[in-house]
Amino acid sequence: MSTAIVYASKHGTTAEIARRMTTRIGGNTTLFDLADGSPDLSPYSTVVLGTAIYAGQPKSDMKAFCRTVKLSGKRLGLFVCGMEQDPAKQATELANAFPKHLRKQAATEAFLAGRFLFSAMNLAERFITKRIAKTSQDVDSIDDDAITAFASSLTGTE
Numbered sequence: 001m002s003t004a005i006v007y008a009s010k011h012g013t014t015a016e017i018a019r020r021m022t023t024r025i026g027g028n029t030t031l032f033d034l035a036d037g038s039p040d041l042s043p044y045s046t047v048v049l050g051t052a053i054y055a056g057q058p059k060s061d062m063k064a065f066c067r068t069v070k071l072s073g074k075r076l077g078l079f080v081c082g083m084e085q086d087p088a089k090q091a092t093e094l095a096n097a098f099p100k101h102l103r104k105q106a107a108t109e110a111f112l113a114g115r116f117l118f119s120a121m122n123l124a125e126r127f128i129t130k131r132i133a134k135t136s137q138d139v140d141s142i143d144d145d146a147i148t149a150f151a152s153s154l155t156g157t158e
């Protein structure tokens with residue numbers, strides 16, 4: 001199985017989740033950061049798309065990529081990285097992050113949590129995070145079990 005994991009990350013946590021996912025998917029798995037441009041996915045039979053969520057929205061480069069990418073016939077997994085705690089709101093963020101036709105095609109999709117990294121944030125982001133999340137400390141909510149479960153359902157080994 002040849003797999004491409006394509007991600008959109010601002011402060012590195014979606015990238016870190018994607019990196020951890022590669023070892024769990026195994027086989028021939030390649031990482032692509034959308035900040036480096038749009039990859040050619042034609043050689044890959046399986047594709048994972050992952051994006052960070054800011055203010056309820058996926059990153060704009062993932063949104064733009066989803067508008068043009070052709071994935072028919074491929075096994076597809078979708079994930080979002082965010083710090084929303086309410087399961088209903090997490091589900092809404094996931095539902096809004098990718099177009100309907102890709103969600104319909106997806107073999108698996110998940111909200112994979114994230115991190116608050118104050119050292120990576122700009123002043124406005126620190127202010128918003130302190131106000132909304134009521135913390136000024138780094139928080140690491142990356143859920144390794146959820147990453148493993150996502151990889152297993154993608155590869156059909158669950």
Ligand SMILES: Cc1cc2nc3c(=O)[nH]c(=O)nc-3n(C[C@H](O)[C@H](O)[C@H](O)COP(=O)(O)O)c2cc1C
Binds near residue numbers: 117
């Ligand atoms: C200014 C700001 C706004 C955010 N808004 C949301 C949000 O609406 N929903 C959510 O689930 N997470 C939100 N987050 C949390 C980020 O999604 C989380 O920090 C994530 O790990 C960032 O991923 P990245 O490092 O790949 O950019 C926000 C974080 C910041 C700093």
